[in-house]
Amino acid sequence: MQKIVVIGAGQAGASAVAKLRALGFDGSITLIGEESAPPYQRPPLSKKYLLGEMELERLYLRPLSFYAENSIDLRLNCRADAIDRADKVVIAGGQQIAYDALILATGSVPRRLPHAIGGALDGVHVVRGLEDVDAMAPEFRPGARVLIVGGGYIGLEAAAVAAAKGLHVTLVEMSERILQRVASPETSDYFRQLHQSHGVEIREGTGLTRLTGDTRVTGAELSDGTSLQVDFVIVGVGITPATALAEAAGLELDNGIKTDTQGRTSDPSIWAAGDCASFPYRDGRIRLESVPNAIDQAECVAENVLGAGKTYVPQPWFWSDQYDVKLQIAGLNTGYDRVISRPGDKPGAMSFWYYRGDTLLAVDAANDARAYMIGKRLIDGSKSPDPLAIASPETDLKALLK
Numbered sequence: 001m002q003k004i005v006v007i008g009a010g011q012a013g014a015s016a017v018a019k020l021r022a023l024g025f026d027g028s029i030t031l032i033g034e035e036s037a038p039p040y041q042r043p044p045l046s047k048k049y050l051l052g053e054m055e056l057e058r059l060y061l062r063p064l065s066f067y068a069e070n071s072i073d074l075r076l077n078c079r080a081d082a083i084d085r086a087d088k089v090v091i092a093g094g095q096q097i098a099y100d101a102l103i104l105a106t107g108s109v110p111r112r113l114p115h116a117i118g119g120a121l122d123g124v125h126v127v128r129g130l131e132d133v134d135a136m137a138p139e140f141r142p143g144a145r146v147l148i149v150g151g152g153y154i155g156l157e158a159a160a161v162a163a164a165k166g167l168h169v170t171l172v173e174m175s176e177r178i179l180q181r182v183a184s185p186e187t188s189d190y191f192r193q194l195h196q197s198h199g200v201e202i203r204e205g206t207g208l209t210r211l212t213g214d215t216r217v218t219g220a221e222l223s224d225g226t227s228l229q230v231d232f233v234i235v236g237v238g239i240t241p242a243t244a245l246a247e248a249a250g251l252e253l254d255n256g257i258k259t260d261t262q263g264r265t266s267d268p269s270i271w272a273a274g275d276c277a278s279f280p281y282r283d284g285r286i287r288l289e290s291v292p293n294a295i296d297q298a299e300c301v302a303e304n305v306l307g308a309g310k311t312y313v314p315q316p317w318f319w320s321d322q323y324d325v326k327l328q329i330a331g332l333n334t335g336y337d338r339v340i341s342r343p344g345d346k347p348g349a350m351s352f353w354y355y356r357g358d359t360l361l362a363v364d365a366a367n368d369a370r371a372y373m374i375g376k377r378l379i380d381g382s383k384s385p386d387p388l389a390i391a392s393p394e395t396d397l398k399a400l401l402k
């Protein structure tokens with residue numbers, strides 16, 4: 001194998017090319033990215049970078065010089081338009097780039113509001129890339145009125161930054177509670193109270209009917225019949241896997257680009273990793289939207305491209321920063337039937353332990369790093385302590401690891 005091409009210069013793509021060189025691959029590597037910046041961290045974009053606490057260069061995953069020093073052909077501002085599987089070439093930037101193995105790390109795209117309800121008006125923003133955050137940054141003026149559509153982690157993180165900068169924040173969530181898709185009512189309650197204590201108005205069970213304004217958004221009509229005056233809008237209603245390129249090439253899709261346990265797609269020469277890829281897990285198939293998954297899966301795929309034959313076994317973990325609260329999540333809570341709430345050692349610290357029957361599935365830990373670390377080790381080791389032990393403040397969590 002002499003030529004490896006990676007499409008997508010995000011966390012997964014950058015991790016794949018670095019791993020290939022670390023493993024001693026000395027053939028040609030081409031990394032194709034649509035953005036003008038080299039691969040960078042996305043989580044700080046909507047937090048420290050937007051707050052002005054982190055400079056652009058500190059976002060970079062590696063110095064720009066890393067790619068030249070490791071003979072990685074980094075092509076920025078370059079869009080991959082098509083994959084010719086028969087001839088094994090990628091058409092990108094008007095050129096044909098040949099590959100022996102191709103890794104798709106195309107990531108995901110934010111859902112946007114329909115044009116029919118005002119989604120194309122100026123002042124309506126999504127949070128995904130550097131360009132998105134640079135475009136919205138001037139809007140964050142003290143006293144400005146922002147409407148945030150969507151009460152998931154993206155929406156809540158944006159609300160926290162806006163409130164911290166002195167804006168008037170209204171957040172609407174169509175479901176009956178914030179975080180309904182991803183967390184327990186107990187976790188929702190914790191974060192609702194946190195945001196309300198910082199002056200954020202949260203309206204649950206309330207949808208957006210339409211945005212109003214001529215060319216720029218000036219107002220919003222909500223499903224409860226009320227109207228708001230707004231200066232700008234942030235839309236945080238989820239993301240979808242970026243599969244258009246794979247679909248046009250005839251690869252199999254299943255909630256993302258369908259891969260086997262090693263990351264191989266329906267074409268044996270093409271692999272996928274990160275937000276765009278779905279893979280077998282337990283009795284089903286999942287797609288994980290997280291930085292740790294993008295790194296681990298991409299590195300596993302890099303090994304397998306070089307013949308390792310490794311099964312990818314995720315160790316799911318996630319995080320969210322809101323105000324002075326760091327939420328750390330271990331495991332996947334899908335299928336839980338009860339939640340144990342446990343106060344931490346410090347004021348405001350809490351952890352929420354998800355069980356299905358007597359099996360521990362996941363832990364949400366808010367400002368409780370100890371509960372997170374112990375919960376993660378228990379889950380990774382397939383250990384499930386008695387829920388009553390978790391519920392008891394007398395229990396020394398560390399003793400549960402023995």
